[in-house]
Amino acid sequence: MDTEYDVIVIGGGAAGENAADRAVKGGLTAAIVERSLLGGACSYWACEPSKALLRPGTALNAARRVPGAREAVTGSLDVRAVLAHRDEASSNWDDSSQVEWAEGAGITLIRGTARLTGAKRLWVTGDDGSHFALTARHAVVLATGSVPSIPKIPGLAGVHPWTTPDATSAQEIPESLAVVGAGVAGAELAQAFARLGSKVTVLARGSFLSAFPEDARNLVADGLRADGVEILEGVSPERAELTDDGAARLTLPGGRELVAERVLVAAGRRAALDGLGLPAFGIEPPSLKVDESGRVQGLSWLYAVGDCSGGPKLTHQGKYQARITGDAIGARARGELGGAAPGAWSRWARTADVLAVPHVVFTDPEVASVGLTEEDAWEAGIRVRPVELPISVAGAWQHAEGYEGWAQFLVDEDTRTLVGACFAGPDVAELLHAATIAIVGEVPLERLWHATPAFPTVSEVWLRFLEAYGL
Numbered sequence: 517m518d519t520e521y522d523v524i525v526i527g528g529g530a531a532g533e534n535a536a537d538r539a540v541k542g543g544l545t546a547a548i549v550e551r552s553l554l555g556g557a558c559s560y561w562a563c564e565p566s567k568a569l570l571r572p573g574t575a576l577n578a579a580r581r582v583p584g585a586r587e588a589v590t591g592s593l594d595v596r597a598v599l600a601h602r603d604e605a606s607s608n609w610d611d612s613s614q615v616e617w618a619e620g621a622g623i624t625l626i627r628g629t630a631r632l633t634g635a636k637r638l639w640v641t642g643d644d645g646s647h648f649a650l651t652a653r654h655a656v657v658l659a660t661g662s663v664p665s666i667p668k669i670p671g672l673a674g675v676h677p678w679t680t681p682d683a684t685s686a687q688e689i690p691e692s693l694a695v696v697g698a699g700v701a702g703a704e705l706a707q708a709f710a711r712l713g714s715k716v717t718v719l720a721r722g723s724f725l726s727a728f729p730e731d732a733r734n735l736v737a738d739g740l741r742a743d744g745v746e747i748l749e750g751v752s753p754e755r756a757e758l759t760d761d762g763a764a765r766l767t768l769p770g771g772r773e774l775v776a777e778r779v780l781v782a783a784g785r786r787a788a789l790d791g792l793g794l795p796a797f798g799i800e801p802p803s804l805k806v807d808e809s810g811r812v813q814g815l816s817w818l819y820a821v822g823d824c825s826g827g828p829k830l831t832h833q834g835k836y837q838a839r840i841t842g843d844a845i846g847a848r849a850r851g852e853l854g855g856a857a858p859g860a861w862s863r864w865a866r867t868a869d870v871l872a873v874p875h876v877v878f879t880d881p882e883v884a885s886v887g888l889t890e891e892d893a894w895e896a897g898i899r900v901r902p903v904e905l906p907i908s909v910a911g912a913w914q915h916a917e918g919y920e921g922w923a924q925f926l927v928d929e930d931t932r933t934l935v936g937a938c939f940a941g942p943d944v945a946e947l948l949h950a951a952t953i954a955i956v957g958e959v960p961l962e963r964l965w966h967a968t969p970a971f972p973t974v975s976e977v978w979l980r981f982l983e984a985y986g987l
Contacts, residue, residue, distance in 0.1 A: 529556020531822030531834035532659030538842025561681035568605035573711035662823035810841035887936035
């Protein structure tokens, strides 16, 4: 193994892989230091397995919504088959195919844990117990991801709660499940386990799916309640303890007690920056800040991508950041990009992190949003006009009997372009990329008017939006 590389990436999740890959494609050598499975949380404990747990129930429910198909549905979910499908989606927690990809891409994989010891210098403790130094000629990239945030609830550790990786890799379905947290992961896993047979209660400290508009989150909440999920808003456990039979007892405000076989903590995530030696460089986690190219402020050689970089904690966004950062490192190495931050929407700027981040909640119904919220737009000084309407088009009627959907479009009145969009309803995630393109491309509504949606598709809601706006 070499001890010097042009670029060294700490962390081999999706963002780290993409950063290393782009560096190599830019003519540089690159190594990834990873202490767990190459491919990271998304491949094994988050995106892939959670969607594999959700999709069978969504497909079954979709069949029940269509006359003629519903009559053919005679059974319920096969739990063993669903879990086997999840195992396959997670590659059975074997990263050999990812390792083969890295080798083919010209990336060196180093199994171990790294910390910074100086400018472009690292000390690595190998999985085999070895210790050695590595040096980066051009850049070190932090791609260490994030870890679950655990709320400070007295007694919580004593009930041995699940975090999201435990839930997504579970081999048995608990009879009852209390979900502490009502964000994206909490909502998705609550519905997945409810459809697999658990009696599920969701405890939301504030509002259920509070990051989304009320109309959208109400549709999702109704969908979960239809699956038997109880949602308690404005409720946070005051303490936790084990019962005599090994279940968890949560004491709620007002003296109510909730007993569940398992507790799942889905209360958000925090950047995984501990143990990297950052305080020696004047960085106190989690205060890490990066510029448009992903370079850590104050250090010309250190970059960060993905969850640990302080931006949106989304796999697709981390990969976007990594592509930009890998290209920027290569450009600086070739002298094509100076020390100044690149301009907005350039090849080396993460502009979409601010203006066009796509989010999807893969529940049934789904919520999909991109761009600014109405509050964000006003705070940014944008004179925004919201256009809200039900998704009530022929394509929706064909898609599902009793289809219920809702859409919101946010228009910058000065430029007459779209700056935000949100959709709620069955399979609305497939509407999202059109909105993303419209926002990133700053497509004027007068030009968007000529983008005719095919009939009969759910995308006809775009035409209804333009008509409602007044075109």
